[in-house]
Amino acid sequence: MFKKPLSNLKTSAPLRSSDRRKLRQRVIAAYNVSPEIGDVLVPEGLLSQKFTTNMNEQGVAYWSPDGDPLWFSLGKGADELIPTVYTLWKKYDLLPCITTPASVIPVLVGGADLMIPGVVQIPSSQTVVPPQLVAIAKYTSDSPTTRGPPLAIGVLAADLDKLKAGGKGKAVHLLHSWKDHLFAIGSKADPPGVVEIQETGERNEGKEGKTAETDVVEQDKPGAEVQEAEGTEEGNAGPPVESTPGHSVQQRRPAPQLSKEEVSTILRNAVLQAIHSTLKSLPTSSFPIPAGTFYSSHILPHRPAFVRRLVPETDNPPTASGDDGGTSEYPLIDIKHSTYKSLAAFLKILDKQGILTIKDMKPEPLVMSVSASHAEVLSHTPYVSLRDVQLKGEKREKREEEERARVHEMDIKELWKPHAASGSERFFSEGGFDSSAMYTHAELKATVIKYITDHQLTNAYDQSYVNVSQDEVLLSTLARKNESGESLEFLKREEVVQRLSEKMQNWYEIRAEGRDPLLRKGQLKPISVVAKTRQGRRANTLISGFESFLLEAEEMAEELRRICAGATGVSPLPGKPVRSEVLVQGKQTKAVVEFLLSRGVPKKWIETADLTGKK
Known part of the structure; x- marks a missing residue:
C-alpha cells in the first residue's frame, strides 16, 4: 500500500478537541480498550492530513505531535481506523497477531503479501475471521511466551483453519509495514525488543522453516506452480550442535537456576538500565505507556546478556536469541520467577521509590514518567544487555548485506x-x-x-x-x-x-566486472558444493563446475584455506582434464557459498548438498 511515497499531501491541521474525542471514542469502541488506553493511543495535539497512495486511493492519516503517523483510513468516507506500527508498539496486543520467520520480514517490508507457507503461529481465537485486521510479528524460538514486536498490518485473507492446515495462497493482504513510506514520514524509530505474550496462539505445524519469499517469486515464473521455500529460521532451537573439525559435540544442559531474589535484582537493574540508556531521551508525548508494553519493550530487552557473575556454572554467555552456544540455556528472568509476584506490584514499588511514576488503572497501570535524575539511575553502572547484543547482531547483518550489495553480480x-x-x-x-x-x-x-x-x-x-x-x-x-x-x-x-x-x-554469456565477456557453446550448469564423508568419518567439502564462472581453482583454494582456517586441495576431475575440483577440509558449505557470492556468482547458480549421512 505504501511501497511508494504518498502524493497530493494536503497541509496537516490540528484536530479540534471535539474531533479528537470522537476519534478516541471510535478507537475505544472498535478495539475494545479502556478510556485510559484510548488517551494513550489518541493523544492530545493530534493532527490530520489527507493523502493519495500510488494506487490513487484517497486516505486520511493522523499524526502525533512528534510527527509519527498513528492511525490512517483508506477510501473516501471510510470508517475503519487502521493503526500503524508506531501505535502497535504502544499497545502490542491491539490486534490479533500472526508470526512469521525472520527470513520473511524483509519480503514483507518490500511490500509483498504474507503467504500461507510463511505462517508459524496464528491467533487461537476462532472469532478472528477474514477480512479482519491482523498484525504480523517475527517468530522467536527463545520462549513460547515471547515473540517479536508487530512489524506489519494487513487484512486476513484466509480462515484460521486453512492457515493451520497449511497449503498455498495468501494469508494476509499487506496494508502497512515497518520501513514503508508511511513509516518513513515519522521518527523512523527502531522496533522494541521481544514482547511477552499471555497467549501464544496455535502453531502452524511444520511451517516455521518455510518462507513466503518463494511463493511471491515463483508465481512470476512461466508455467511454474507456487512452491514452498526451503530452509529454517535462524536461531531455532534444535538438537545438540553437530561436530565440526576442531569442535567437540556438546550436549545442552538445563537452564541454570536463579533464586527469586536474584531475579528481582536483575529486573530492577533492567529498569535502571532502560532509564539510563533509552527512556530518559524519549519525548514526553511517548508517555503514558501501558504497563505490559513498558515491561515487554523496555524491561525485558534491558536484562543482562551475561549472567555468569550470578550463575558461575554458566560456561558461555547467551546470544541475542537466548542461545548460549549449546552448553546451557538462558535462565528464566521474568516477573513470574521474582519475589514481586506481579508486574503491577513491581511497578508500585518503583513508584514509591521515585524511580518512576504510575497511574493505577484497570485493566493495567500506566507508566506516566521516569526519573532520569534519581540517585540510583545516576549511579547505575551500564552493562551489556540483550538489546545491545541484538542491535550489535543487526548492525553486523546490515554491514554484511551492504558488503554483498557492493559486489557487482555477474550478468x-x-x-x-x-x-x-x-x-x-x-x-x-x-x-x-x-x-x-x-x-x-x-x-x-x-x-x-x-x-x-x-x-x-x-x-x-x-x-x-x-x-x-x-x-x-x-x-x-x-x-x-x-x-x-x-x-x-x-x-x-x-x-x-x-x-x-x-x-x-x-x-x-557471462559478463563480470573487470573481465572480458565470455560467450560459450553448451548448457551452463550451476556450481556444485557438496559435503561428503571420506576416509572413514572425516567430512570434506567439494566444489566443482566453477570454471564456467571465470573462477580459478588455485586462487579459490588459497582463499578458502584462509577463510575456513583448514586444509584445501585441487585435483583434476576424472575424465575431465580441463576441469578441477577444490577440496576444503570439514563441512564448510556455508563459507564456500558466501565466498562464491562475494565473487559475484548469483545464488541461483550455486547448488549445495550434504551427503555426509547425517540423520
Whole structure:
C-alpha cells in the first residue's frame, strides 16, 4: 500500500478537541480498550492530513505531535481506523497477531503479501475471521511466551483453519509495514525488543522453516506452480550442535537456576538500565505507556546478556536469541520467577521509590514518567544487555548485506540458437525470424507467441493451448520420436517454448566486472558444493563446475584455506582434464557459498548438498 511515497499531501491541521474525542471514542469502541488506553493511543495535539497512495486511493492519516503517523483510513468516507506500527508498539496486543520467520520480514517490508507457507503461529481465537485486521510479528524460538514486536498490518485473507492446515495462497493482504513510506514520514524509530505474550496462539505445524519469499517469486515464473521455500529460521532451537573439525559435540544442559531474589535484582537493574540508556531521551508525548508494553519493550530487552557473575556454572554467555552456544540455556528472568509476584506490584514499588511514576488503572497501570535524575539511575553502572547484543547482531547483518550489495553480480544469460540438424532452423526461416541469431528465453517466448498469432493457431476453447497439428512446420519442429499429428494435436504455450528450445543449440554469456565477456557453446550448469564423508568419518567439502564462472581453482583454494582456517586441495576431475575440483577440509558449505557470492556468482547458480549421512 505504501511501497511508494504518498502524493497530493494536503497541509496537516490540528484536530479540534471535539474531533479528537470522537476519534478516541471510535478507537475505544472498535478495539475494545479502556478510556485510559484510548488517551494513550489518541493523544492530545493530534493532527490530520489527507493523502493519495500510488494506487490513487484517497486516505486520511493522523499524526502525533512528534510527527509519527498513528492511525490512517483508506477510501473516501471510510470508517475503519487502521493503526500503524508506531501505535502497535504502544499497545502490542491491539490486534490479533500472526508470526512469521525472520527470513520473511524483509519480503514483507518490500511490500509483498504474507503467504500461507510463511505462517508459524496464528491467533487461537476462532472469532478472528477474514477480512479482519491482523498484525504480523517475527517468530522467536527463545520462549513460547515471547515473540517479536508487530512489524506489519494487513487484512486476513484466509480462515484460521486453512492457515493451520497449511497449503498455498495468501494469508494476509499487506496494508502497512515497518520501513514503508508511511513509516518513513515519522521518527523512523527502531522496533522494541521481544514482547511477552499471555497467549501464544496455535502453531502452524511444520511451517516455521518455510518462507513466503518463494511463493511471491515463483508465481512470476512461466508455467511454474507456487512452491514452498526451503530452509529454517535462524536461531531455532534444535538438537545438540553437530561436530565440526576442531569442535567437540556438546550436549545442552538445563537452564541454570536463579533464586527469586536474584531475579528481582536483575529486573530492577533492567529498569535502571532502560532509564539510563533509552527512556530518559524519549519525548514526553511517548508517555503514558501501558504497563505490559513498558515491561515487554523496555524491561525485558534491558536484562543482562551475561549472567555468569550470578550463575558461575554458566560456561558461555547467551546470544541475542537466548542461545548460549549449546552448553546451557538462558535462565528464566521474568516477573513470574521474582519475589514481586506481579508486574503491577513491581511497578508500585518503583513508584514509591521515585524511580518512576504510575497511574493505577484497570485493566493495567500506566507508566506516566521516569526519573532520569534519581540517585540510583545516576549511579547505575551500564552493562551489556540483550538489546545491545541484538542491535550489535543487526548492525553486523546490515554491514554484511551492504558488503554483498557492493559486489557487482555477474550478468548471466542463457541463450538458444536455431539448429538445422534438429529442424528448429526451418521454424525460424519459415516464420520470418533471424535463423542465425541467439535468443534469450523471453525473446524465444515472444517469437513463439508472434508465430502463433500470425498463423492463428490459438485454440478457440482454451487460449492457453496451441493447435499444433494445424501447422506442418510447427508440428515437424516440435514432434518427438514416434509422435504424429494425431498424438500431438494440442500443446500448452509454455510446452511449445520448451520443446522448441530443446531443438536448439545451448549457449551462454557471462559478463563480470573487470573481465572480458565470455560467450560459450553448451548448457551452463550451476556450481556444485557438496559435503561428503571420506576416509572413514572425516567430512570434506567439494566444489566443482566453477570454471564456467571465470573462477580459478588455485586462487579459490588459497582463499578458502584462509577463510575456513583448514586444509584445501585441487585435483583434476576424472575424465575431465580441463576441469578441477577444490577440496576444503570439514563441512564448510556455508563459507564456500558466501565466498562464491562475494565473487559475484548469483545464488541461483550455486547448488549445495550434504551427503555426509547425517540423520
